Amino acid sequence: MRKTKGSPRHAWTRRTALLAAALGTLVFALANPASAAWPERPITLIVPWAAGGGTDATARIIAKLMEPDLGVPVNVVNRTGGSGVVGHSAIATAPPDGYTIGLITFEIGAMHWQGLTELNWTDYTPIALVNEDPAGVIVRSDSPYKSAKELLDAIRAAPKGKFKASGTAQGGSWHIALGGMLVAAGLPADHVQWVPSTGAATALQDMVAGGVDFVTCSVPEAKALIDAGKVRALALMGKERNATFPDVPTLEEATGIDFQLGAWRGLAGPKGLPEEVTDKLVPLAKKVYDSKEFQDFMASRGFATVYAPPQEFAAFMKARDESTGAVMKGLGLAK
Amino acid sequence: MRIHDSLIGVVLLALAAFAAYEAAGFPPMPGQRFGPSLVPNLLAAGFAICGLVLIASGLRCREVAGPVELGAWARKGGHVLDVGLVVGGLVLLILFWKPLGFLIGATLYTAVLAARFRGGRLASSFVVALLACFAIDWGFRRLLLVPLPQGPLTGLYW
Amino acid sequence: MAAFETALGLVFEPYTLWIMLVSGLFGLFVGAMPGLTATMATALLVPVTFFMPPVPAIAALVTATAMAIFAGDLPGALVRIPGTPASAAYVEDAHRLTREGQAELVLGCGLVFSVIGGIFGSLVLAVSAPILAEFALGFSSFEYFWLALFGLSCAVFISTGRPVKGIVSVLLGLAIATVGIDPTAGHPRFTFGSVELTAGVSFIPAMIGMFAMAEVLRWVTSSRQVEDLAGRQKLGNVFRGQWALLKRYPVNVLRSNIVGTAIGILPGAGADIAAWVTYALSKRFSKEPEKFGKGHIEGVVDAGTANNSALAGAWVPALVFGIPGDTITAIVIGVLFIKGMNPGPMIMLNNPEFLYAIFVIFVLANLLMLPLGWLAIKVFRRILSIPREFLMPLILVACVVGSYAINNSVFGVGIMLVLGVLGWLMEENGFPIAPAILGLVLGEMIESHFMTSMIKADGNLMAFFERPLSAFLGVVTLTVWAWVAIGALRRSATPLPASAGPSTAG
Known part of the structure; x- marks a missing residue:
């Protein structure tokens, strides 16, 4: 039960102010700790699709296989909705410090043609293409x-x-x-x-x-x-x-029609990842891709594996972006 | 807070008009005569009909005094502040979600509310709030892998 | 029967039983946490199951989800936060019963009837999976549209107070569901340029806000008389009184089992929709429909049974055709593939012992729910003895975490806040909340099936009656609507009571 005495309210506000001030000081004291070699804290791996789907499963196995080498947990975080817009935005707009990466998908080359987002493949630092179905x-x-x-x-x-x-x-x-x-x-x-x-x-x-x-x-x-x-x-x-x-x-x-198209998935970070991070992540992604666990896992789900290093991955995304745009214009979807 | 039925009716009419206006700007679907505006338009029609019914029934019955009737709680000054603390505190918690982190923000919020509801006694409220929020933070972050932000405490403990 | 014996051997092995126990406790914990659903429990378990043999992996998933659906009742009854969406339909009744000192009865009821529903669903799964899956596969978007619309008409039955306010409430739910990228053309609607809103208004934060946050606001603005909820409870055995309930409502339990399992079997509809539909049926056919929503056990019995039976039903199309019956089985199918138990009719021929093992696990998991659930009730009942001055702020924090956890975004907390205030205003003005939640649940399903059907038919409305099954469902739905409308008109011919509905706080 609430007691309503005369004075406590004043005391209460004063004490709140004191408490807030004390905590504020603590906050500033703890901010900006000296930076050490990456990675020194858990890494977030964003998935733009729902838990349990193919992209989610791929991300979770990659995270699991990366953890021992990185020495920190890699947490898979699902940011779903908006036909992938929400998750792809979350990856692109994260601070490029190497603590947020993501598994981007085919849709990054399609959404911007539909006018759903401004984002396209140039907003990411490619790390590795791992799959195309x-x-x-x-x-x-x-x-x-x-x-x-x-x-x-x-x-x-x-x-x-x-x-x-x-x-x-x-x-x-x-x-x-x-x-x-x-x-x-x-x-x-x-x-x-x-x-x-x-x-x-x-x-x-x-x-x-x-x-x-x-x-x-x-x-x-x-x-x-x-x-x-x-x-x-x-x-x-x-x-x-x-x-x-x-x-x-x-x-x-x-x-007799020479046409190929598949849905792909690749590891990427926000634009401008420091070299310190990519120098570690790119070889690690290749190692994970080559591992028996990854290949077995993908085979068990019926997913095809394809690897491309950063440069080729970027060229691949660029080519896909253009061809997708042409098709979407024909479909009357491109704005 | 009781709102007069007629006023709610007017709000519903406005909502219907807004939905219909927005829906008019949606492009049609390629190759079809209808598109994403179909369902919002149907809902707007529904809102408009219900709005009219409420306005009519509200006007027929004149028992309620004004357009908005505050409950007895609003006349006690304290309760208005309580609602302000609950809602305003939550707004602050949302605004400072990343910079403060969950543990600090939630502890402050809980401590202030509990102290307020108990009529003072800030210190004991703070201790209980800290323990409870720490348990929630740890459980969700470590056991359930929910990435609650840690703010300035980032990297200090897992 | 050799395969069945092998199956028993696979299940009754210390490692498997140990896994079931641990994942059962885990499922209880997750289900009882607001915002964390049974689907979430499954998703969190998946990485762990990577390292298990097939049978324990499946056992972990089955046990955790069954427990989570039951555990959703705990915070719903105790503090009016539905732990999972499947508990939302009857949270009002359950919470009011607790406030009347009936916590033991309502929690025990949730437990016992969850077990009954779970076992019934498991038996259906074991006996007739292939035949039922074949039937469910015959449903196209036309049939789903009618079914969803029929589900929506439940709103009329579950709403209390004036019908027009119930309709406004359901329209509001449907309108909120239209926010975001539209399901057919992919055009963003009512997003005001926000990236977060393209994902739409998430259902979990909305539900938490409208029930729990609204409840806190109501308490804050009330006179806050000390409610000694803990002291008021009749202490004793949670199982007492359950046999009497079963004897009192045998038809209800049977109906809810059948309807719940059937809804589970239909791809795309799961435990939450099963709970809503059976709650509405329960009220419609009850001898005392006026008591629903005011603390009546009958709806809790019905919907509590149905949500657990739906869980097993959802495995039918998943196992036989690899088509998920709900979001949980969507994840399960992935796990089955990883474990080499590829779903499909071949599973009967290739791995019959695994299939039998799944049936055994289902029955066992539901039996395990009795002792574990009893324990969970014992632990969670202590929430009531926390002083309300502490409990209310902590409920708010739980709401915040739950709304954040569903999509790991603080935007969800904003949704919770806005809809919490809206829900509170609605209740103050006699607008029922449950129909709005139902509209939000069914909104996207109705729209996407309606629009896909329209595209297939090139805009010809008659196509909704061309397929025999669709025509049947359509006629049934329209008949129910006409009948409700005539009833409402007849009632409105009688003089109107005071303008606002019953106020809950003042």
Whole structure:
């Protein structure tokens, strides 16, 4: 119960002021400790996607494998939402002191075209590209189209918007894959109507239920349904076939269209990471990438591994950024 | 704090107008006649209808004195300060989240509120607040890996 | 049956049992912390499971989530902060019962009926997984749209006071859900240029604010009579009275088990939606619907049963087709892949012993909940003996940490504050809070399924009735709406009471 006596209120405010002053002094005394060699405290690894997803799992295994060499904990922090905008911003705007890094993804080359953010690949210090999963073309098992060629021919013959496909949100990686494939086949990028979904699992479920004609997403994402005999993979938009699915041809083999697109993931820090940090992080990232644990883990999830050192990673992002922009203009998404 | 139904109705109408105005600026979806403005417009219509119903029912019943009726608590000066401390303290905690860090900020907030509710006794309130906030800070940061900011204490303890 | 014996051997092994015990305690702790959900418990466990053999890894996840869903009831009943979203539906009733000195009854009820729900869901999972998964796979966005809309009509049943205020509340929830990048076109709406708002208003901070922060403000502005909540509780056995409850509500328990499991099986809908829907059904079919929301045990029995049965149901599509039934199983699928137990119909042929092991683990985890939950109640009940002058500031700090933890952003704390003040104002003016929370939960689901269906149909509304299942669900939903509307009109024909609804503080 609150007691309301006459005087305590004055005493109370005075004592608060004293306490605040004392704490203030303490705060200043403790601020700015002398800097030692990086890293001397835990490192934060930001993931722009939700806990439990593929990007999150990749980040967590990388963090785990980096910890012993760095000697400090590497904490994976999920900053989700806004189709990746929030997390990518958090990485780019963090102080470039090496204590915040992130796992950036394909979307960094797409979001700015849509006008969702100003950020693009130049706002990061690339460390290493670690993975790229090529898009696949998936249809229902009872679909009349037995090959990617038959499907594309049918799309070509149909009026614009008759065919409907799904796989991600509007402007997401698998939407760009569809648009890019259509352009490479000599069609307008928006010839097939895109039905946005929250992810590949939702899109596949909707296709099995008869909602859309086909889905573009990575083949491992559809593995359980392929095993169940519910869906078929017609083609893979990669340079070569996937070892887990040797029967699925590449798009070039199936249709003669030379087009590749995949969703990639790479380690990066905010722009302007000091050399002291990159000199340690770049070789460490390579070591983690080469480790058996990492390769086994990625193989178990069906994720393809690709490595590129900082220079090549930057050139890769630049090239992807431009090609994605061209497709998004064709889709009517670019602002 | 009781607000007269008619006034709430007017607020809802304003909300509807704002939503509809904002939604008018949303681009249509490529290849479709509708777009992201569809659902906000439907909601705005709903707000407008409910707003009108509340205005009508509010005008029909004239029991409530003014447009805004403060509860009995607002007439006791102390309670207004209490609400100010709870809400204002939280605003300060948010503003100084990074520079102060969780432990310092939360301890101050808890100590001040507890002292206030107990009518003084700052020292004992502070000790309890410090112990409780330290336990929360440690538990969440170390056991549950929530990256609570540490402010000036960064690097001093994990 | 050799596979089943192998499965028993895999589960009843000291290491696995030890893991279950530890992860059970962990799940109880996480679930009881506001802002940390059962999904979070799973995500935090994943890195640890990297280093375990498959069966203990799955055992850890199953046990932790089951415990977390139950533990969400603890802070909900004791201090009106729902520990997880799955407890939000009945937090009002549970908290009022505690204030009436019924803490033992309400906590025991949460525990016992969680166990019953969990075991029922596990049995369904074991007996009929493949058939049910096949059925759930037939749902497209049209069917989901109708289901979500049907779920939304629950708001009408759960709201107390004047219907128009309940509708405003649900519209408010839906409107808040539209903030952020829109689910179909990817256009930012109502974000005012804020990067944080592109992610939308997170549901967890919103829920914490509207329930817990509003409760603190109400206490602060009240006369603050000393409420000796601890002394008022009837001491004794938490299990006492539960058998009587079961005998009193047998139909409710059966209905909630079935509905909860069914909602769990549907991909995308989980324990939280199951709790809301069964709470609404409970009120609709109750003999004393006027008591709901004012401290009535019936809704707690129903929704407390359903959220745990939904948990097991969600594993059905996850195991059979690799399609997550809720956010928890989305994480679980990843773990299954890592452990080489790739989900899909082949799991039946390739690893039958693992599949049986999962069933055994589910039943065992729910049985383990009885002693562990009893212990947790014993520990957490002590919260009531903390003097309110300390408890209230500490609840605020718990709200702050919980709102921060969900996305590791202080922006969440801001959301909690704003919606806390809003929630307090709403309650003062007779607007029920629960419908707003329901609108927030279902908002994005309704919009995205509505918009995707519209795109597929090229804007033709008739397409919502073209598929047989969709037509059936649509007719049912519209009938319920028409019936509610007629009822409301009939009621409004009678003279109107005083303008504001019942005020809770003054």
